[in-house]
Amino acid sequence: MKLAIVFGGASYEHEISIVSAITVMEKLSGYELTFVFCDQDHTFYLIDRGNMKAKYFASGDYKKAPVLTLTKGAFVQKRRLGSTEHAMPVLNLIHGADGEDGTVASLLSFFDIPFIGPRTDASVLSFDKRMTKWFAAGRGVKTVAYEELHAAAEHKVSTSMPCIVKPSRLGSSIGVSVVKSAAELDYALDVAFEFDDSVIVEPFIAGVKEYNLAGYRGAEGIVYSIIEEPQKNEFLDFDKKYLDFARSGEVGSAAIDDVLAVKLKMAFASIYEGLFEGALIRCDFFVIDGEVYLNEINPIPGSMANYLFADFPAAVADLLSNLPRARRPQVDYKYIHSINAAKGK
Amino acid sequence: MKLAIVFGGASYEHEISIVSAITVMEKLSGYELTFVFCDQDHTFYLIDRGNMKAKYFASGDYKKAPVLTLTKGAFVQKRRLGSTEHAMPVLNLIHGADGEDGTVASLLSFFDIPFIGPRTDASVLSFDKRMTKWFAAGRGVKTVAYEELHAAAEHKVSTSMPCIVKPSRLGSSIGVSVVKSAAELDYALDVAFEFDDSVIVEPFIAGVKEYNLAGYRGAEGIVYSIIEEPQKNEFLDFDKKYLDFARSGEVGSAAIDDVLAVKLKMAFASIYEGLFEGALIRCDFFVIDGEVYLNEINPIPGSMANYLFADFPAAVADLLSNLPRARRPQVDYKYIHSINAAKGK
Known part of the structure; x- marks a missing residue:
């Protein structure tokens, strides 16, 4: 192929x-x-x-x-x-x-x-962390509360500590900091504003459960990967994520009950359907008090999240055979012809 | 120039x-x-x-x-x-x-x-009527309630009559119908699904006040056009909109008080700032019981809404001198070099 x-x-x-x-x-x-x-x-x-x-x-x-x-x-x-x-x-x-x-x-x-890969609209909604939140809300999927800061305006943060500071439009944890006290905040903001004029601040929820789930639409509907509980440091910083992109070994499924597995898959489907067709994406979720929160959509996950699929080459083949087709209108100049006809031209 | x-x-x-x-x-x-x-x-x-x-x-x-x-x-x-x-x-x-x-x-x-013109992200958020609603909600601007239908699923409409049926991703009123009774609904849906697999249904609010306001970011901040109350038929259908795109004559300002004018401009700024820089856009608003609702963002309005600006060539020149610049990272291969150094290569 x-x-x-x-x-x-x-x-x-x-x-x-x-x-x-x-x-x-x-x-x-x-x-x-x-x-x-x-x-x-x-x-x-x-x-x-x-x-x-x-x-x-x-x-x-x-x-x-x-x-x-x-x-x-x-x-x-x-x-x-x-x-x-x-x-x-x-x-x-x-x-x-x-x-x-x-x-x-x-x-x-x-x-x-x-x-x-994601189409243009799906890309935009997953690339910008603010838009992901707006979109998830529109699709009935919860996300963590946030506030937005702009480079040009004064930086008043009302989220309580500890918090997490992220550039709005970057992946792979670049420019992201966990801030434990007000003293660390200014530096974290400076770092984030290096990468984007818009920065978001979220509460940092210690000990939150994290689960990653990948999937794509194949011939038989959405195909889900195994659900992984990623290995946790405070959070994956860039160096660790970098190595993470070279992952190819298989991983084990998270030890979760069927109810939670179904909730995670339903949230994935709510995000995916009617927008991400053609892409293999990985959604990273938080689970807080049994409720599923979308943390991030990776529309082009590192190494295509190959390690989450039992037969990755078959998954790619299935996806390739089910790429969405763009609707293209037939331009027939009907209006211009009819107006010219009315003018006697 | x-x-x-x-x-x-x-x-x-x-x-x-x-x-x-x-x-x-x-x-x-x-x-x-x-x-x-x-x-x-x-x-x-x-x-x-x-x-x-x-x-x-x-x-x-x-x-x-x-x-x-x-x-x-x-x-x-x-x-x-x-x-x-x-x-x-x-x-x-x-x-x-x-x-x-x-x-x-x-x-x-x-x-x-x-x-x-609008950048990629601004385009996506204004092109798809669902995303416009999600985005407006995220920015604190009201929009009319809606329900979404998919071509592949059963079409159960719960919005009461009269309602308005629109393809999610088309402008210029193409495929849009006002539906007065259940008998007309199926045909209106068929028409809309001709153009898109996703269709939205909104309540049709008779006698609602409509105001159009265009603007762009120039050297001195956002420059607003006059506020126009568009001439109303039931709504502008495609033939009328088509002629509308050839508009070049000047129009008069809507007869509204300062409070409403300020509300409309504030809603415009909430939509525009940090996203639409580089574009001259026209926002079409509804006013219901004194409250401003965003109906539509036209990120490339017909004939650039020239008729709403006293000096259109000067507006274009001001916009041209204030186009946003893309941030481009400098790729220095720092990580690859450091990993190779660690490997002794």
Whole structure:
């Protein structure tokens, strides 16, 4: 099965995406894979499988690879005489900006390239933590209370300590701090505002239970992964998350009862349906007093959350066969024709 | 001042966009304008000013115009020898799909072309009527209650008659019906589902007051247009809206007191700030019992709502000088380098 992995991007998670792509490559050994790297200047490169090593990108060696551009239905490689089209479905594996903010989804949709990944609207709603909360509320899924601060305005925080400070539009815990006392707050805000003009503050709930659940829509409806209780430090900081993106081993299911498992799956379905079709997403939930709260939607989870699926290659194949199709109107110039007819033209 | 008007698009509002572009062309006579037409197959064409007539597009004559592609910072026209770059800010004037759903915003952002129009996130939140409601609630702005129906599910409507039936993701009143009795409901739903798999139903409030207010962020903060009370039929259907997109005459301010005017502007600012910068938008409000309700956000209003501004060319110039800049991270491969160093590589 042919598949192009698109990775990199002008994103704080650029390096994570490289690690993620290498991991997915190893997990999809039965596929005929093509590797398309997007560098921070938004140039696409066709990468040889043999060069799929972190160092190749970090050293800048990738700049010697052939440049690709987008055309209808394919990436194109110019040759001395003519050009070669690389036409195949894409797996969007750019984490953070470009990949998860709707940019790449828009590019691929505009050029009619089928792809695994969230569409533009689903991307926007999951990339921005404020929008995720608005959206979840609209779908009847609870989230933790929050307040929003803007870089330009005065920073008055009314959430009580301990609290958690996050840039509104970044993933992978970048710029996130747990703040235990007022003395630590200013520094945490400075860190978060380094990455975004909008920052959210939430109460930090100690000892909260966390569960991760991935899934996608396949031929038979939504397919759920196992439910994982992630290993907990205070929270995963960037270094740990970074390694997390290279995960490929299997994990065990969380020890939870059926009632909670069903609640988590119902919350997942409420978020997924009618919006995330075409994507394999991972939802991270909190459980507080038996109630399910959505913490985060990862519309392009690290290494595609392969470790949560018993047969990851089969999951990708099922997803590929069930990608949503865009509705495109037929433009017939009916109104212009009728107006011109009325004018006698 | 140089400006490229991008119009057309694979959208039910394709023809409206042509009419809108012609109107804006006439209103921006002091500008050095370039015209970029996007046809329904997503090919861009460079259009001569002399050909900016509805018939030129309806007849298919535009296919003889030079084709443009996107490159960093510009549209490019291939020549027999070499190519010409058309590098200038863009006015995104594609209404509906492509223009208002975040696709064109993503394309222009990816290729670093400055533009007037909503960014990707702002587009998504205003294009989908459900998301507009979720977003408005998150910002503390009231909207009318609604229920959502899906094409695949059974259609049970609990909203009482009369009600209004709308496709979730279309503008310009396409597919919208006012339903007075249960007998009319099925037909109205069929019409709406022609255009979208998701349909919303709202109570139809007879005699409600409607006010339109446009604005943008300029050098001195938000600049508001006059507040217009649109001429009311039951509601503007597509034919009337179509003509509406060619509006260029001035209109009078609505006869409202200062308190209501301030309320409308405050609601506008709540919607606009921190999201719509770079765009000139028109918000359509209802006023019910003195309370302001957001009905619709038009992030690319027909003919740019030029008729609501005393000096439209100056407004466009002010907007052009205050376009938001994207934050782009500097990728330094710090993590890959440090991991390789730890491995002794």
